[in-house]
Amino acid sequence: MKPEIITGLPSGVKEKGQRVDFRTEQFDLAIQTKGYRMWWSRAAVCPCRNNEQTDQPDIACSICKGSGRWHFLPELGLSTGDKDSNGNTVEVNEDGDALLILAICTSATQDPQIFEKFGEWTFGTIKVTTQPGNKLGYRDRLVMLDAEMSWAQLIEFDGADTIDVTGGYQRNGLRYKCINPIQLRSVARVFKNGADYQVNADGGLDWFANKPATGTMLSLNYTINPVFEVFDHVYAFRNTLVAKKKLTASKAEQHTTMPVHAMAKLDYLVEGA
Numbered sequence: 001m002k003p004e005i006i007t008g009l010p011s012g013v014k015e016k017g018q019r020v021d022f023r024t025e026q027f028d029l030a031i032q033t034k035g036y037r038m039w040w041s042r043a044a045v046c047p048c049r050n051n052e053q054t055d056q057p058d059i060a061c062s063i064c065k066g067s068g069r070w071h072f073l074p075e076l077g078l079s080t081g082d083k084d085s086n087g088n089t090v091e092v093n094e095d096g097d098a099l100l101i102l103a104i105c106t107s108a109t110q111d112p113q114i115f116e117k118f119g120e121w122t123f124g125t126i127k128v129t130t131q132p133g134n135k136l137g138y139r140d141r142l143v144m145l146d147a148e149m150s151w152a153q154l155i156e157f158d159g160a161d162t163i164d165v166t167g168g169y170q171r172n173g174l175r176y177k178c179i180n181p182i183q184l185r186s187v188a189r190v191f192k193n194g195a196d197y198q199v200n201a202d203g204g205l206d207w208f209a210n211k212p213a214t215g216t217m218l219s220l221n222y223t224i225n226p227v228f229e230v231f232d233h234v235y236a237f238r239n240t241l242v243a244k245k246k247l248t249a250s251k252a253e254q255h256t257t258m259p260v261h262a263m264a265k266l267d268y269l270v271e272g273a
């Protein structure tokens with residue numbers, strides 16, 4: 001028997017009335033109605049890493065502040081109120097490095113026994129699904145706008161009137177924007193929110209009184225919006241063919257992109273973050 005090449009259906013088999021299409025518009029609707037609000041930033045490797053000695057980031061770098069990566073707006077040049085390339089009105093964060101998107105978040109494991117022990121936030125990992133246009137990339141940052149969690153850290157006080165948000169690699173600042181301070185103290189004394197300091201508009205702390213001596217080690221517990229980092233293989237290029245009432249259309253015309261799906265982890269749990 002001669003080998004043959006098949007490029008169509010065998011004779012007698014009809015496509016009409018039998019095919020099942022993925023209804024992308026229904027998935028869009030689900031994301032629109034059930035998605036959480038997220039600040040999305042793209043990530044890139046910081047050029048300060050490109051030194052011949054170590055490949056390590058520069059701790060004093062003004063772009064990445066020592067993290068080795070920096071974040072920027074997914075679609076450059078947009079401001080709040082502008083229209084994106086799909087014609088939708090966008091919202092940009094105050095720092096100008098994140099765009100507001102909606103994402104469905106589900107927990108990372110299907111094993112109900114793990115839920116019983118650890119709750120839905122197992123190991124700080126979530127599955128994120130976004131609309132097809134929002135093509136999440138490796139190490140992109142997602143800040144969950146409507147959720148709050150507590151965070152604790154040390155600060156080496158540098159004597160300034162403000163403790164700024166500096167990210168995770170500088171000892172004198174906050175790793176995250178502070179929403180609500182719970183406890184701030186040194187070994188010698190407890191500082192009171194409202195009397196000794198208060199949160200400023202940038203999520204840092206302003207001192208009023210009782211400023212500690214320069215070099216004092218402070219312990220701060222505060223609430224933050226959870227910050228996630230995309231860490232797993234991203235289905236950024238999932239596609240499908242949807243015919244609807246255009247069965248005679250070419251494959252190219254039937255082609256539709258599908259929602260983007262990625263795994264993300266609380267950024268301080270990501271190795272090397």
Ligand SMILES: [Zn+2]
Nearest residue numbers: 046048061064
């Ligand atoms: Zn850098």
